Amino acid sequence: MPAHIAAGVDGSLESLAAADWAAREALLRGAPLRLVHAWQWPARVGGVRPTDDTQQEWAERLLEEAREHLTGLHPDLTVTADLLPDTPAPALLGAAGRAELLALGSRGLGGLTGFLLGSTALEVLAGAERPVVLVRPGEQGEEPSRTAAAHREVVLGLDPREACDEVIEFAFAAADRRCVPLRAVHSWNAPWTAPPRHPVLASHTYAGGQPSPAVDPRHEEDARLALADALKPWREKFPTVEVTEDAVRGRAGHHLAEAADAAGLLVIGRRVRDADRPPGRRSAHLGAVAHAVIHHARCPVAVVPHTAERAEGSR
Known part of the structure; x- marks a missing residue:
């Protein structure tokens, strides 16, 4: 078909x-x-x-x-x-x-x-x-016309520690088709470990994995730079899409549901844990963030499966 x-x-x-x-x-x-x-x-x-x-x-x-x-x-x-x-x-x-x-x-x-x-x-x-x-x-109905005056942004929930290209591409393509802005939201908590592909950022993480009573400003910068790095190739592939990057501290489900209030579409990923198995024999699993979002987001929610594993050393 x-x-x-x-x-x-x-x-x-x-x-x-x-x-x-x-x-x-x-x-x-x-x-x-x-x-x-x-x-x-x-x-x-x-x-x-x-x-x-x-x-x-x-x-x-x-x-x-x-x-x-x-x-x-x-x-x-x-x-x-x-x-x-x-x-x-x-x-x-x-x-x-x-x-x-x-x-x-x-x-x-x-x-x-x-x-x-x-x-x-x-x-x-x-x-x-x-x-x-x-x-x-x-x-509120989304207008299919690319020239419609009233549009609502697409929100992407993203963890830069996962190379989830399928999820990012889905969100960028959705924003591009609708001619609307894209808001990428990454929720983090200190200590936040940057992916190994960010050697400079990784050097700023806490040793021993113990949380600090006060949030080190470098953690917020780590999260912000990692988000920008994950989105950079997609900004280049979709140059007409206006992108806002939000690296926010706290629970991902809460921040994404809040961002969805003014959105036309919320895009999140679902990691396929056993991608080496044939289709139909893979484990069925939804993470805590996905559960929170799909039960509380007020706009349509796209759940996009991806096969990337978490970067080594990330939580």
């Missing part, structure tokens, strides 16, 4: 919001949109598969109505709809593996409580080979 954007649809407002976001993303990329709905076909009994016409008709009607709605909004967009004969998580993982990205819905629980993510979405997020974007209802 040619390059396309996929969205999981189950009839909920959350999934319809995700499909709407995916349609706009497909327009930005000049790609078709594929809507998918997972439905477990009835088991065979005595070699014959019993029918469940009501369930199947509902699922087919759901997909067709979503397809018609989106093609009505975006006449130039090619939209297909597929009913997948499998349970939701495996079906969505398969759909994600064949797409440039997969959009899923997440459910709001209120301002301070955060947002609820079901077990299926968590399983897909933790195991997908391609980026997964979480969208909740009520998002």
Whole structure:
């Protein structure tokens, strides 16, 4: 199947919001949109598969109505709809593996409580080979036109100790398509160990790994320079993207969720811990930062898998 954007649809407002976001993303990329709905076909009994016409008709009607709605909004967009004969998580993982990205819905629980993510979405997020974007209802719509007046920045959560090129490229490309600024946020805590590729910075870290009661200004400078170094080649590759670099002390999840309040998209990475294993046999894992962000960020969140290991000596 040619390059396309996929969205999981189950009839909920959350999934319809995700499909709407995916349609706009497909327009930005000049790609078709594929809507998918997972439905477990009835088991065979005595070699014959019993029918469940009501369930199947509902699922087919759901997909067709979503397809018609989106093609009505975006006449130039090619939209297909597929009913997948499998349970939701495996079906969505398969759909994600064949797409440039997969959009899923997440459910709001209120301002301070955060947002609820079901077990299926968590399983897909933790195991997908391609980026997964979480969208909740009520998002301010992103205008697909590159000449639109009102835009919101893309926020990138980045740890310079990981060479996560896939995550950085995704964020820069998203900002470039939207003609919006990119804000890169690196959250650090003293003592902060710079990557070995920064020999000058590494010389300023504390010996023995013991935290100091007062923050040495050099730690903040270390973090700032490491962030700038990680972004430098991507600034050169995307010269038209306006970039703001924020090296902030504190919890990454808190700072990223706060930055997401004014963002159109938040991009974070998910490290694939056993990249040497074949797809489908890799461990499903989401880190603490990813959990905090996907439950509290108010804008769509893109979780981008990457295979880089942490730099030696980093925490």
